[in-house]
Amino acid sequence: MAESKALSAEIVALFDTIRQQAQAYAEAFSRVEELLQQLQRQREQLLTEVEHFHQQRELLIQQFRRQIEETVSRLTERVAALRDIITRVDQVEEMLRQVVQLPEHFAGQVAEALAQAELKVRSTEQKVALLLRNLQEGLQNVEQRLHVIRLLCQRDVSELRQQIKSLREELDPTQLRQQALQSVELRLQPLEHQVTELATLVVQLERSLTERAPPPEMPVVVAQQEEVVITRLRNELQRVSGRMAHLEKQLLLAFLLFGVILLGALLFLVLKGNP
């Protein structure tokens, strides 16, 4: 077009200017296209990153939510534990208050229990002393009766000897034998009665000792003291029982001796009556 003669120079210059501007525009448009493509690529990259960020955000949100739920549950458990601890602390404080008040109450109870125990110990000691006195009196009675029985036996033996002597001199041996037997039977009956009374007295004493058991609701100290007392009483009872057995043995020996003497007298009479 530059070499064309169909256009005037002004028109050709105008077209050249416009061509140059069009080329500049084309270059600018190509640059804009490149920039647009670059922006498109950046946009796609940004969209990818945004999608990645969205995914990370969702993951982080889920993770944070999970952590928050765990933290909240942990805090809830700790709050419950704290409430429990506070309740227990209140209970402990209440118990401490009661413990602080306890010595006075306990001192009063102890003093009252000691007074009751002293009273019971004194009453028990009095009962034991009374029982021991009764036992001693019973033993003295038994000894006195035994002594009386012994004296009676000696007297009867002496009387029998005298009667035997007189009978030997005066009466017939058969009558003498019958009279002697009757008199012996008559004298043995009160002795038998006295022995029976002694046996019943011993049984009553044993029962009275066994019925002195401590009550179950007594305090420990009083129960121990009463147990000691009961042990002493049992020892005393055993001692009394031994003494009673000894007395029974002596009584048996006395009876045996009396029987032997009686048999000897009878044999003597029989042998003397049948020369």
Added chain:
Amino acid sequence: MAERQSGWLQQWYFRRAVPRRFYEELAEEGILYEFLHEHCAELLQKDERFRHDMYEILLRCSPRPVPGLERDLLRELSEALSYFLEYTRPWRKAKR
């Protein structure tokens, strides 16, 4: 340089490689533009390819300036620039 080579090649092509037509002879005589508007006005108006072919012959073979051709080319240039301005209006508005 490339433009000069393409102009020389085009001149050689139309003078030696292809046969001459009578439109080129009319253009060398300086009466092609009047001939076209007098006998081929409808074809020139409707057929764009023919019109551009005739413009090329006028530009290449006319020995003196043709005011009508200049007016037509300026009108087409004005239409193209109007289209360009209309096409680039959103960017220009955004830039403002």
